[in-house]
Amino acid sequence: MATEVVSMPQLGESVTEGTIGQWLKNVGDAVEKYESLLEVQTDKVNAEVPAPVSGKVTKILVDPGQTVPIGTPICEIEVEGAGGESAEAPQTPSEEAPTVEAQSAPAPAAAAAAPQEGRGRYSPAVRRLAEEHGIDPARVNGTGAGGRVTRNDILQAANHKDAAPSPAPAKTTVQPAQTAGFAVESAPAVIEDGDTLEPLAPVRKVIAERMVRSKQTVPHAWLMVEVDVTGLVALRERLKNDFKAREGVSLTYVPFMMRAIVEALRAVPEMNSQWNGDSIVMKKRINVGMAAATDRGLIVPVVKDADQKNIVGLAKASQDLVQRSRAGRLTMDDLSGGTFTLDNTGAVGTVLTYPVINAPEVGIVTMESIVKRPVVVGNTIGIRDMVNVCLSFDHRVVDGAEAGKFLQVIKKHLEGIGPDTSIY
Amino acid sequence: MAELSYLEAIREGLRQEMERDSRIIIYGEDVGVRGGVFRVTEGLQKQFGEDRVIDSPLAEAAIIGTAIGAAVNGLRPIPEIQFADFIFPAINQIVQEAARIRYRSNGAFHVPLVIRAPFGGGVHGALYHSQSVEAFFAHVPGLKVVVPGTPYDAKGLLAAAVQDEDPVLYFEHKAAYRSLKGEVPEERYLIPIGQADLKREGQHVSIITYGLMVSYALKAAEELEKEGISVEVLDLRSVRPLDVEAILETSKKTGKVLIVHEDNLTGGIGGEVSALISEHALFYLDAPIVRLAAPDVPAMPYSAPLEHAFMVTPEKIRDKARELAKF
Structure with missing residues (x-):
């Protein structure tokens, strides 16, 4: 034993x-x-x-x-x-993580009894190539001195991998961040006199790595709809003071938007899923992450089971997360388990955004600034409160038809809110 | 095209340059009547006269010092130091004056000077007739240092050195003089200083070297080919300035680099080349950069077995490259 x-x-x-x-x-x-x-x-x-x-x-x-x-x-x-x-x-x-298994690589006799001592110690070239090809060098048979995995071993394994059908990834535990290597092959910075170097904060590294991984592995597609939220604006104006007095939190547009997202995810469940190599994971829970700016950088706390909350519940949950993220008091649980993301970009004054998907989620929507605009209503021109809603989606999982339907549900839901709609 | 020895290529190069440009003078110990101790300048005094091929006193500092003066005043001197080992009395003139006059005078004066010197060992020259001195000069901004490894490169680099408006040290390997032969065009051609030459293409290991070691590395590569090991050989040709691009290219290609020089290890050209590679090609490296050089002992021994042990040989290069290929 x-x-x-x-x-x-x-x-x-x-x-x-x-x-x-x-x-x-x-x-x-x-x-x-x-x-x-x-x-x-x-x-x-x-x-x-x-x-x-x-x-x-x-x-x-x-x-x-x-x-x-x-x-x-x-x-x-x-x-x-x-x-x-x-x-x-x-x-x-x-x-x-599944990669090229040893048996698919040519097995040199000498490597069969490879000693353990070299394990985990790889040359820079091996590390770089392994990352580029998504190969775990520990799973490759080394043909170098003492069973070392050489650059050539990785290149051969990469050839075999390309030829073989891609294996199904492991059960969806969280994939460690280290596989993506965000610094590789970036364009070199130009450093001139007077420039200063700011060391990367850990959170910055995580953001960089995730953004690169998302943009490099997820085929982003993008759609936008214009939504007339005149009714919603009037409703909020009417309720906000009472709401604040009664509930203790401000009534913002975020919970309404979240509500609309929940409706749309119910109507188009493919948007509440995750890419899984040779299958698609349809998520049971609807957990909506909200991108939040903090002093330390962008983080995305998650409103769990958003589909089980009404406007008050969503308002309280989102406010609570925002406050705790600014105070740095979020728990690991608050930051995990998201199935879709809302980015309230209107808060920074934009009217159009191309958001980066929070992989492995399939979609992310933004709510842009609400602006008064002249709009044709029937046969007249009226001044309406208008907002753009932008959607980036993973085109591997859904096509424009579903994504369009998703946005239409959001639009319909938001436009259906009038000055007298009940929020309870 | 005629087949010339390394020595003949240098002599023909000198002759061609002197015929082309009457400002060129040759200057050094025994270069005139005797034609140099190795006969590199044989016949040149007869052809160009005592005013252009001058036997100098045995005083290296004076040879280089007066050559600097002549160069500043419009001549194109090619002084010879009889053995590179003897260059040290002149090092003050070379480093403090020749290398810096252009800089010090804000470009008003410059020194178009080519200092030729036979270097290297393996010919039973012992302490005072075997040294490799290129690294001393490669350290100095303002100097250029070339070390041809073939007859073809010897002639082309000489022409480029003569054409250069600033001081160039031209080190010729005395063991190469008669042992290396090759096709050399009759017409004048230039090999740009600072441009390396890929002497052999390969896949598994890059050998980066210069001088006599180029031919040794090629021999090693041939033997290794029979074992299925494909070796690339990059001839630096200039050790200052270095051809950084070519060095990085071959390093990235094979990921395994063996740097070879006859000069001793510590503070040699290999250290500089190695630093460049690790600074700019780290993520392509599949093995530690390896240097093969003479040991850090004071000088080349006279005893034949010890001299052999001191020298880098084709066999040593072969064994090191094989080891690296298998790493």
């Missing part, structure tokens, strides 16, 4: 430590390889960590809520059966 020590995995490029969320297995439990072992929380992600081997959990070394550096042993698993020597090294979730 051999004992496998599981370490705190690296869950993102800029992440140096992780907090144990909860143990999904207890001491004495049997665990299958790849079965979820525990939840780890970091700066921005929640991840389930799969077991690296099958066996029995013998020791839990770190309690829930404790934060430890990457690489710290967190539990021990007694490996079932004999052959302790062949126990694999602990692997992070990213290493579990």
Whole structure:
């Protein structure tokens, strides 16, 4: 019997430590390889960590809520059966991600008994190429000295990968951020006299990495509708003072927009889904993220189960998230689980935006500034409160027809609100 | 095209330049009557006269100092230092004066000077007749340093050095003089200073080198080809300025770089080339950059086995390149 020590995995490029969320297995439990072992929380992600081997959990070394550096042993698993020597090294979730399996690469005899010592130490060229081709070098048979994975090994694996059908990605745990490599191949900055360098804050790195990944992996398409919200503006004007007095929070347009999004997601459930390689994950819950600007940068807290809340509930939930995000008091739970995103860009005065999709979600809508405009109404020209609603969507998942229908539902819903509509 | 030795290519180059430009004078120890200790300048005094091919006193500082004066005043001197090992008495003139006159005078004066010197070992020259001195001068802004590795490059680089309006050090390998032969065109041609030459294309390992080591590297590459290892050989030709683009290109191509020079390891050209690669091509590297050079001992030994141990040989290059290919 051999004992496998599981370490705190690296869950993102800029992440140096992780907090144990909860143990999904207890001491004495049997665990299958790849079965979820525990939840780890970091700066921005929640991840389930799969077991690296099958066996029995013998020791839990770190309690829930404790934060430890990457690489710290967190539990021990007694490996079932004999052959302790062949126990694999602990692997992070990213290493579990399916890539080219060893058998698809030509297997040189010398590499069969590759020693473990070189594991995880790759040349810059290997790292770069592995990232570019989406290959996990740990899964590639090394043909270099001592079983080292060489540049050529990666290139060969990439060839095989292109030829083979793409494997289905793992169950949708949160994918660690480290696979995308946002700095690779960026145009070099020009630094001249007098310029200063601002080091990247961790949150900036996360934003950069996610934006690059979204724009590089999701085919964005874009639509916009004009919405006449004269009725909504009148309604809010009529109610806002009473509302504030009674409910303790301001009545903004955000909850109305969120309500409209919920209606539209119900009508077009494909918009409430996620791309999953060879399948599409239709999300059951409707959790609407709201892009919020903070001193530290953009974050997207999530209003959970937005479809189960009325205008008051949405107003309170969104206000609460905004306040806590500005105070830096959001929990990991607040930041995860979104299925669609609303960006209230009107708050910064724009009338048209091309938002970046918060992958793996399928869509993001913006609500632009509400402006008074002369509009043809029937056969006359009237002054109406107009707002543009923009939608970016993942064209792999939905086409223009569904996306258009989605926007039409939003438009219809918002235009259907009159000065006397009940908000309860 | 005639096949010339490395030495003949230099001599023909000198002759052609002197026929073309009457301002050129040759100047050095035994270069006239004797035609130089290696016979590089043989026949030139006879052809061009004692006023243009001058036997100088045995005083290197004076040779270079007076050549600088002549160059500033309109001549195009090509002084010879009999062995590169003897250049150090003149280093003050070269580094403090020749390299800096253009800068110091704000462009009013310049020094169109070519200093020729045989360098390198492996010919039983021992301490005072075997040294490689290029790295000392490659460190100095204001100087250019070329080291041809073939007869063709020897003639073309000489013409370019003579054409240059600023001081150029031209180091010729004495073991190459008669051992290297190659086709050399009769007409005048220039090989731009600062331009490297890809002497052999390959896939697995890049050897970056210059001087006599180019031919050694090519020999090693031929042997490795039989083992299925494909080696690229980049001949720097100029060690100052370096052809950064060519260095990075071959490094990115193979991801494995072996830098070879006969000069000793520490503070050699290899360090500079290596730094350039790691600064600008890190993400293409698949192995540590490797340098193969003479050991850091004070000078070339006289004893034949020790000299052999000191020298970089085709076999040593082959073994190092093989090791790198398998990394």
